Amino acid sequence: MSSAANRSPSEAVLRAKDLGRIIAGKTILNDISFQVQTGELLGIVGASGSGKSSLLRLLDRLDEPTSGTVYLDGVDYRQLPPQELRRRVGMVMQRPFLFPGDVATNLRFGPAQRKEAVPEEEITRLLERVGLAGFATQEVSVLSGGEQQRVSLARTLANRPEVLLLDEPTSALDEQSKLGIEELVGTLVRDHGLTCVMVTHDRDQARRMCKRVIVLEAGQLVQSGLTMEVLSA
Amino acid sequence: MLKSLFSSEISLGLAQAFIASLIALAVILLARRRNIHLEGDAAVALFRGIVQIVAVGSVLALLLRAPRWSSVFLLAGMVVAAGSISAKRAKNLPGALKISTYSIAAGAGLVTAIMTWAGVIDTAITSLIPVGSMIIANAMNTNGLALNRFRSEVLAHTGEIETALALGATPQATIGGYAETSIHSSLIPAIDNLRSLGIVWIPGLMTGMLLSGARPLYAAIYQFVVIAMILASSGLTSLLSITMIQAQAFSKADQLVLKGAE
Numbered sequence: 001m002s003s004a005a006n007r008s009p010s011e012a013v014l015r016a017k018d019l020g021r022i023i024a025g026k027t028i029l030n031d032i033s034f035q036v037q038t039g040e041l042l043g044i045v046g047a048s049g050s051g052k053s054s055l056l057r058l059l060d061r062l063d064e065p066t067s068g069t070v071y072l073d074g075v076d077y078r079q080l081p082p083q084e085l086r087r088r089v090g091m092v093m094q095r096p097f098l099f100p101g102d103v104a105t106n107l108r109f110g111p112a113q114r115k116e117a118v119p120e121e122e123i124t125r126l127l128e129r130v131g132l133a134g135f136a137t138q139e140v141s142v143l144s145g146g147e148q149q150r151v152s153l154a155r156t157l158a159n160r161p162e163v164l165l166l167d168e169p170t171s172a173l174d175e176q177s178k179l180g181i182e183e184l185v186g187t188l189v190r191d192h193g194l195t196c197v198m199v200t201h202d203r204d205q206a207r208r209m210c211k212r213v214i215v216l217e218a219g220q221l222v223q224s225g226l227t228m229e230v231l232s233a
Numbered sequence: 234m235l236k237s238l239f240s241s242e243i244s245l246g247l248a249q250a251f252i253a254s255l256i257a258l259a260v261i262l263l264a265r266r267r268n269i270h271l272e273g274d275a276a277v278a279l280f281r282g283i284v285q286i287v288a289v290g291s292v293l294a295l296l297l298r299a300p301r302w303s304s305v306f307l308l309a310g311m312v313v314a315a316g317s318i319s320a321k322r323a324k325n326l327p328g329a330l331k332i333s334t335y336s337i338a339a340g341a342g343l344v345t346a347i348m349t350w351a352g353v354i355d356t357a358i359t360s361l362i363p364v365g366s367m368i369i370a371n372a373m374n375t376n377g378l379a380l381n382r383f384r385s386e387v388l389a390h391t392g393e394i395e396t397a398l399a400l401g402a403t404p405q406a407t408i409g410g411y412a413e414t415s416i417h418s419s420l421i422p423a424i425d426n427l428r429s430l431g432i433v434w435i436p437g438l439m440t441g442m443l444l445s446g447a448r449p450l451y452a453a454i455y456q457f458v459v460i461a462m463i464l465a466s467s468g469l470t471s472l473l474s475i476t477m478i479q480a481q482a483f484s485k486a487d488q489l490v491l492k493g494a495e
Contacts, residue, residue, distance in 0.1 A: 060399055061486055061488065062395055062398065062399060062488055064484060064486060064488060078486075082398075082486050082487040082488075083401045083402075083487070084401075086398065086399050086401045087401040090400075091399040093392065093395070093396055093399070095392060097392045097393050099393070099397075109397070109400055110401050110402075113400065113401045113402045113403070113406060114401065155400065156399075156400065159401060
């Protein structure tokens with residue numbers, strides 16, 4: 001957290017350089033380079049199968065790039081222990097995959113991996129932040145899809161990430177829940193200075209949420225720039 | 234009925250094998266009607282089974298005159314074959330063949346060695362080979378079950394495992410529960426065998442001892458000894474196998490590499 005706090009807003013916190021991934025001879029991503037500034041919400045836009053989620057997985061090193069690398073705060077992420085990298089670059093999956101138990105247990109999962117306890121006040125604060133005040137003792141099995149996605153977001157935030165990766169976090173939600181998550185992510189970026197990279201296939205969503213986007217097509221980065229200009233059509 | 238039709242032991246045995254295979258094939262055809270296709274696997278298994286067991290019977294007949302130490306080579310060959318058969322139950326698991334062979338060798342080998350050293354298993358080829366093969370075969374089955382279950386568990390929980398990794402968990406922390414489930418479920422047959430011993434089934438070894446004139450009480454106790462040895466070797470095999478395969482499921486960068494088709 002400290003390095004993020006000391007960073008100036010114009011500095012690139014995350015920089016992808018010549019990223020590529022080939023699986024069984026098939027090119028999934030090819031030569032992708034871009035950077036993410038501190039405190040911005042960058043959108044990754046593209047049709048299904050364009051490589052958006054694959055790119056996000058490479059950013060969190062859940063898969064290994066075949067070529068290129070990613071720099072976190074100027075450090076090649078291959079030099080960081082995976083656990084530290086994934087603590088600093090948090091990822092919210094398309095589906096929440098909550099662990100059995102109550103909401104608080106889920107929120108404590110990440111810090112518990114480093115033997116860190118999360119005090120009750122912190123749980124309360126995180127849940128308030130995602131609009132789920134009073135949900136700490138709720139069993140996750142009884143939550144709605146939107147609530148589960150909020151818990152998933154709070155669980156990642158409990159790790160105090162410097163960068164948040166969001167993989168189509170609203171794709172499985174109804175319209176109302178979707179707008180709620182959009183507003184929540186917007187607030188986290190605007191008011192809390194969180195740096196976000198969000199994958200979406202929904203261009204309208206990208207226009208609503210992201211100031212800057214990159215566009216993927218068949219694993220290639222074909223456009224990047226201000227959302228207003230890139231997605232103007 | 235068959236005994237009156239066949240005068241020689243060999244032709245009687247072949248006729249008995251034919252009838253047993255026919256019953257097995259009937260069950261397979263019954264399964265086929267419910268769209269459960271076992272015919273390919275089962276036909277090959279039946280054919281292989283008869284060829285292999287007749288071959289081993291012939292080898293045993295020769296070995297009866299061979300020195301005692303030669304049984305070590307035969308048992309080692311069985312371990313290699315068991316590793317290969319068992320590893321096939323672990324499709325896509327990297328290193329499954331090596332891990333299966335090592336685990337069966339360690340699990341079955343250690344228990345057989347200790348029991349032979351203690352004098353529980355006689356070093357005579359006629360004793361060591363049948364008992365040793367029973368231990369190896371059961372270790373093979375347990376290993377296959379464990380690897381197969383482990384693979385299924387990981388594939389069914391890829392999302393949960395990667396979510397945990399993304400939250401900073403170590404591979405061991407993400408997969409430990411599934412590994413335990415795999416070990417536990419692989420040992421269910423061995424535990425149930427021990428539980429049902431004498432009530433549901435009287436194993437072949439005891440039957441053979443009784444037929445060859447051993448006292449029923451000693452035959453019963455010795456059968457327990459063998460089933461307990463099977464549980465011990467199966468447990469050790471499963472434990473080793475799953476411990477080793479866990480490491481293979483992840484890359485050095487703690488990425489889950491055991492996946493379905495990407």
